Amino acid sequence: MPDIIVDLAAVRCCSLLSAPGIVESQSLGPDPSLPRGRDARGRFAAGSSGNPRGRPPGIANPRRRVADLAASGLSPQALADLLGRKPYLLRPIAALLPPRAASDPARRLGIDLKSLRTPEDILRALGSAWTAVSRGRIAPAEGALIARRLRTRMRALRPGAPEARR
Numbered sequence: 001m002p003d004i005i006v007d008l009a010a011v012r013c014c015s016l017l018s019a020p021g022i023v024e025s026q027s028l029g030p031d032p033s034l035p036r037g038r039d040a041r042g043r044f045a046a047g048s049s050g051n052p053r054g055r056p057p058g059i060a061n062p063r064r065r066v067a068d069l070a071a072s073g074l075s076p077q078a079l080a081d082l083l084g085r086k087p088y089l090l091r092p093i094a095a096l097l098p099p100r101a102a103s104d105p106a107r108r109l110g111i112d113l114k115s116l117r118t119p120e121d122i123l124r125a126l127g128s129a130w131t132a133v134s135r136g137r138i139a140p141a142e143g144a145l146i147a148r149r150l151r152t153r154m155r156a157l158r159p160g161a162p163e164a165r166r
Helices: 065-072 076-085 087-096 119-135 140-157
Strands: none
Touching (some): 119 140
8 A cells, every 4th residue: 555645734624723823803902891890810909899888787797697596595496497498507506506415325225235244145235236227226336336345245255354254
């Protein structure tokens, strides 16, 4: 097959790139459509902003709204109505609440870890913990916590363990 040599400079594959240089209608000055009050880089010039008159009177500072709500002592029904109208306030209000006291998941299931004396008791307690996880009564992380505590208890019951010797 003969070699075909093509002059790439002569090939014009796009009419947009056919001629180099600056077109007469192209403006090199600042963009006339930029709003006033901006400098050459597009930022607000000194002394002007996007809202020159400021926040209107009667509109509370948004950073204080949630703190004012917490201090106002709304009834639970009024707070529920407010959150129904403005659900975006739920997370900031919840952040102000005191953390819920962590309860022992084993105690909620009725498992007394100190009363477990045999491996069979421990296996029975583990089965009830995993059953509670599968039924949604406790979270999987809480089930894993119970399992770790039961494993520690099982190690303590092994012959030769420091607690078993006492």
